[in-house]
Amino acid sequence: MILQHGGDYQHYLKKLSVTHIIASNLTNSKLQEFRSYKVVRPEWITESVQAQQMLPWQNYRLVPRATTQRELLFSRDKETSIPEKITGESLNADVLANDWARQVSTANPTFIKRYYETSRLHYLSTWKEELKDIVDKLEQKYKSDANSLSRKNSSAAHNRIVMHVDFDCFFASVGIKDRPHLSSLPVAVSHSKTVSETSSSDIASCNYVARSFGIHNGMTIGMAKGLCPTLQVIPYEFDKYKSISKKFYEILFQYADEMQAVSVDEALLEVRSHITQPKDDACAQKEEQEALATAIRDAIRQETGCEASIGVGPNILLARMSTKRAKPAGQYVCNSKQDIEDLLASQNVTDLPGVGYAIGDKLKELNVTLVSDLRKKPLYELQAKLGAKMGQTLYNFSRGIDDRPLITNQPRQSVSAEVNWGVRFENEENERGFVEGLAKEVAERLQKHNVKGKNITVKILKRKDDATQAAKHLGHGRVDAFTKSCALGNFTDDAALINKHVYSMLRSFQFSSADIRGLGIHVSKLDNQERLSSDQETLNFKSRNEIDAQQRQPSIEKGDLSRQASKEIMEVDPFVYNELPHSVQKELEATYNLKFKKLLATNDEPKKIPEQPAISTLPELPPWSQLDPLSLLALPNEMRDQILKTYGTKEGDTLLKTPQDTPTIQKSRAPASLHTKTPRLSSAKVGGGSNRSRTITQMFQPSASPSSRSNVSSSSVTNNNETPTTRTSRFQYVFQGQEEENGDDGDLPYDAEVWKELPQDMKDELLEEHRRLKRVKIEQKVQKEHSVSRESAQRIDLHPYRTKEPSLQGVTDIKEVRSLLREWVASYKESPEAEDVATITNYLIELVYHADLEKVRLVIAYLMYLVRDFDSSSWKLCTGQIHETVSEMVKSVYGCPLCI
DNA sequence: ATCCTCCCCTAC
């Protein structure tokens, strides 16, 4: 209708060419973004057409969604039928009648500042950030050191030694250190000054004497008093904690190849390079690790006067579990299979890191309480219950497997501030003031960390309708949580701007201010993120140019464009310009050297289609990729022909003014809606069971460079002078063979009927595009499988159904499989590569699903035979692990273990 | 398939 009545239609908002925006609904952020545009409902068009004249747009303004939304009306009558309705207003009035409560709640204008000065959790978070910074800086310093390479490399090696160091009841220990007379008494750290039964103050930390009474962290003083009337309460001493923590980190850094700040009293260390004993001498290694732990504990005791416990293990999980075992004031080294068993099997699942109440409950629904129960569950069951990632993680954890590296130098992703205590608003003005203060707080934090963000999220805790006075004094009580976010056009750290958005989002919920029990502001999408892709708005041209100058396509560089744009002359249609909002006009004037066109000389297009009765000029066409063939078919014949011809004669994207002699369609993707809903013509499956075998391509590569996980793929890619996405290996034929077979286009994903209607040249384009897409897909799949196999050794395909026989490296015959294994073991005398172990495990698992247990048995037996008289324990450990995993698998699928 | 929003969960 727009076109037929002389209008023009743009698919994307371009400030220079859009006069009105048609929408029946818009998100909050779009409403904000378009607030200076003429945003009208579609009725403006239809009714104008009907009236045969352009009606005033003002009458068709799109009103904000919030106000068009119908309100859920809870009848007042029903409410009053509840005998004593509890309202936020009455509850707040009750609490705020008390003068003291007024002082410490939002009723006090200086509340936010005072609150953050006393919140232990706030300190915990702040310290963690500071310590991360310190560790990063120290790391930087060491990097310039000559020694740094060896330090770094050793931690990336496969045989990790991870150390977890953790103070025993940190806050309590620090307090007791300066109050020796309390050392043998039950002690707790809390805000509470008196130990009364009614105190709802939390215990932040308590010593082991107190714990012997059943007292634990997080318990209220009131409850603790019930358990132990003689409990000694000491106050927080935040400054002390911080200074002791500093000493702690200074000590640790001397022993760490790499360090992750976990918290003020806790850190993770890679200490491989500090262990000199050979890997295969487990006994000597254990002794050395014990000695190292003792030395570190001694140093900490001497410097800080407090006890720390240390756990050592081959990964983070086992190090942490070891610390648990070590406490208090002890250490534990886990370096044998038996140790792993001792640490895990009998533990409660909630003792695993990352398993709290919620996940513990979900596991309980699966009848899983102990880690040993967890181990009996097949992967798919865990994933179905907990999600793909969590299921996999716990499946691995239960077996002592944990691939996670230490996290260091991670750029911050968000900044936030929230307060969920003491929030009691007497009126809306009160609420507004608080939001303003919180926005200011967030803005200051952004500024402090030198970042800006373009996404703002507000989080609200609203008292449940039936919630009475909170159990904790001025606590939030029983609440529901709500969040809403908005995307900004620009990065910001401006308090007023943040406040404006937050307040408007908050109001959109239409909650009574008296019901609000907590508020938070989160800012994300920060401007400190690494620019990895050319899509990003800022680019580090130097480094990128250096890295991939050769791979660079002669395509457009967005960055280049925008850089030059500031000097460019911009041709503007005066008609369009006059319709633009004033702010946009100004912006254009500021940015460009504007030059007004004479008049509607749309003859930019060299090839104009002459015979057009219906429409004289074509509107700017959407990119080819956006074209919906079904809609195309629905158009009047002439119009469709014209559109198709236009695509055939020029670039789909008219922004690219490069003249094209040959009618090609670049950068096009198959429109999604073309995907058939009827069965495909034929689906020629190629490659068969060899798909997975591609993950093995690294298997026989020399292990010269201590191939850290991250550089494996890159090293295999940059070898030789091949295209980046193909693999350098003697097994390359697997990949290339597939690619060639793709000449078969039988599996085109298009509806046969639609296809038939398309003109031949369009068919040709689509065919070519289809082939290209297919190639890309295969390449991506190869890469993905690599990353997957790197992620976890126990990845199991969730789709057991296999028509093709599983293969290792494209090979299925047991003799050939054996010779592959022989070759593999021979080429890695020292210890196996994790990726290869994963590949073989995967192969075996597929065999299990393929019900070829005999072959499973043969392969494992042969592996064991190959490593039978190896000195290296890692080979034996590894084959043992493969055996165990597969056996577990067999058990979960068939109900009985595998007998070799 | 990938992204985005609105959550939930966890750790200290």
Added chain:
DNA sequence: TAAGGTAGGGGAGGAT
């Protein structure tokens, strides 16, 4: 009386 913050991983489900 009391100071239930914060960042990041991740999932569900919808939009693109």
